[in-house]
Amino acid sequence: MTGFRVAFLGPHGTFCEQALRTLTPAVLGDALGEPEPALLPFASTTAALDAVRAGDAEAACVPVENSVEGGVPATMDGLVETPPLVIVREILLPVRFSVLVRPGTTADEVGSVASHPHGEAQTRRWIAEHLPAAEVRLTSSTAAAAAQVAAGEVDAAVCAPVAAAHHGLVELASGVHDTGDAVTRFVLVRPPGAPGLPAPTGADRTSIAATTVNQPGALLAVLTEIAVRGVDLTRIESRPLKDRRGDYWFFLDGTGHVAEPAMGEALAALRRRCTDVRFLGSYPRATVAGEEGPGGDPGPGQTVKDYTESASWLAALRDGSGA
């Protein structure tokens, strides 16, 4: 038994567990310094993140966004709480839903159907068409919906096919979705300073959360600091600050690593410009099998080599050896 624990959105049979299990022992060992951790299911993403903050787990795997429904609010809110956590890996999981029922249940007998809000959002049309009379209930995870079916609390669950084996259910339908090729992005988080924080690979992503003063052009100024350094912004999404009505956290993902000059300079500029800025991690960019990731040519004068050469040139001006 290892002393190393990874919390995840449970119960067993969630997409989150599947995402975590796609990491090979080598990748986990690299990201966590421990190839075979114990995987601990938690009832919510908030509880999984809290477990890391409380020292009850060394890392947590949580869903962060979906290509159809956008960000997972509980995860975004949880990432900017204190003490800070940083992302050390991202995992992209193509998501295919099954509709699971107790053995013997027919479509006509389904009076209620449950799923995680992101599961419901991705199958809303299908449910309206195939289970028009069913009352829709939202659950903390897709596997929690399957557990409710097994307990007789609800008739059907929209969830991962693997949840059938975990909860003794059968498929009423499989391959269910409103939009094909949906992908969910999960992240593995750790406390900052933990061993094994990712070194630059040359194909990394950095996640940042920033708040600005409420003035015309404030967000434009933040985006400009990023754009002029050739950082490819791959995501921008906002969440209300809650205790400061009208103010927002802007969640920004861009290509590059904090150890590289362009991203490092962009972060330093945000630190000057923003009322608050949180570094949420630099980690290797994941791609879906067979697809090209972002981060092509950063533009003229924007490569790491360009930054290094211009920094040496400036240093020479300053010490009087160059002109």
Ligand SMILES: O=C(O)C(=O)Cc1ccccc1
């Ligand atoms: O509830 C789950 O299984 C999760 O991992 C969250 C989720 C829900 C719906 C689609 C993708 C991920």
